Amino acid sequence: MMQITDLKTEQKIxxxxxxGFRPFFLSGALFSIxxxxxxxxxxxxxxxxxxxxxxxxxxxxxxxxxFGGAIIAGFLLTAVQNWTGVRGAQGNTLLALFxxxxxxxxxxxxxxxLGSSLSSLIDLLFLPTVAYVLAKPIIAMKQYRNLxxxxxxxxxxxxxxxxxxxxxxxxxxxxVYSGYAGVxxxxxxxxVMAGRVAPMFTANGTKTEKAAPLPxxxxxxNGSLAIAMFSLLLEPIVGFSATFFGVLLIIAxxxxxxxxxxxxxxxxxxxxxxxxxxxxMKFICFxxxxxxxxxxxxxxxxxxxxxxxxxxxxxxxxxxxxSRVSLGHTGRPLTPPKSMTLAYILINLAALVRSFGxxxxxxxxxxxxxxxxGFWIIAFVIFIAGYGPxxxxxxxxxxxx
Numbered sequence: 001m002m003q004i005t006d007l008k009t010e011q012k013i014x015x016x017x018x019x020g021f022r023p024f025f026l027s028g029a030l031f032s033i034x035x036x037x038x039x040x041x042x043x044x045x046x047x048x049x050x051x052x053x054x055x056x057x058x059x060x061x062x063x064x065x066x067f068g069g070a071i072i073a074g075f076l077l078t079a080v081q082n083w084t085g086v087r088g089a090q091g092n093t094l095l096a097l098f099x100x101x102x103x104x105x106x107x108x109x110x111x112x113x114l115g116s117s118l119s120s121l122i123d124l125l126f127l128p129t130v131a132y133v134l135a136k137p138i139i140a141m142k143q144y145r146n147l148x149x150x151x152x153x154x155x156x157x158x159x160x161x162x163x164x165x166x167x168x169x170x171x172x173x174x175x176v177y178s179g180y181a182g183v184x185x186x187x188x189x190x191x192v193m194a195g196r197v198a199p200m201f202t203a204n205g206t207k208t209e210k211a212a213p214l215p216x217x218x219x220x221x222n223g224s225l226a227i228a229m230f231s232l233l234l235e236p237i238v239g240f241s242a243t244f245f246g247v248l249l250i251i252a253x254x255x256x257x258x259x260x261x262x263x264x265x266x267x268x269x270x271x272x273x274x275x276x277x278x279x280x281m282k283f284i285c286f287x288x289x290x291x292x293x294x295x296x297x298x299x300x301x302x303x304x305x306x307x308x309x310x311x312x313x314x315x316x317x318x319x320x321x322x323s324r325v326s327l328g329h330t331g332r333p334l335t336p337p338k339s340m341t342l343a344y345i346l347i348n349l350a351a352l353v354r355s356f357g358x359x360x361x362x363x364x365x366x367x368x369x370x371x372x373x374g375f376w377i378i379a380f381v382i383f384i385a386g387y388g389p390x391x392x393x394x395x396x397x398x399x400x401x
Contacts, residue, residue: 020077312351
């Protein structure tokens, strides 16, 4: 009877607003294309635009908190339904959340519409609002294990706040450190989620035995990332030690690599939905090591190798996970469109070109940024072409969601 009632209610709601992944995965992917295109045009001086904080600030902020925030919101608002058995945000509630996110994106591009202070405030409201909507069913159903994501969103909000404060108080707050704190937070979230799902996905997808968990290794892998994140988040209070940060990232890389190897990534090479996840984990493992070295060895350019994490690790994991989650939650078999294999390859190439091209041939930096940005755009265009119809139409199996 509950199923029939749910379905009747569901049919009154536009499919795009039936579950969090639908509007946020689609709009996040679309926005990433817009944001990268706009950044490339601003970087080359093709267009003259004055977004909030300037072009460099806007690029860092929007790829982390705009694009990343949308995908994280879509994932958590969808997952909470599985955790609690309670219907996730849908209909008007989901529409309000989406419009709040969209208002932030719009106002940061054209802050003169409402002024910088009000534009910042509207942008800052999104993540706490998601945290509130997420917490309600978790607390109601006493699923306290998953309440962990609420303080994580609070920390994400603090990093966002520090980025905004850096515009007005640049002697106290540094937008680079707060932006990188956001990157480490998203990397931490990816690490936690990968630890939960990658061994199971690998075992199910390859019909092999699931790798036995090692709780101490999970704690070491995630804990070292958490310390790195706090060292950036607390920079206005305690300062920043490049040596400590560099050593810590190398230690984190070692733990991440140990865990990743235990998951046997080599057995997934014939399954795109799996090797794409493991490919992103490879960039997290490798990226942490090279990034750590960059804080210890001046000749290694930190500003370029951060993109191993942001494009290869975070971008790669997002593309892998949204293409998998979207299939499962639209009632389809876990077989992505064949074109997605190219998308997964391109996001890997985008990370390598952006990180190592300018390092190897500095005079060609602009060319490498163009190529990398082009690869990113094509990868997400492929996703939208293949998955857009799934996200805006009702489930294939007729069930709610």
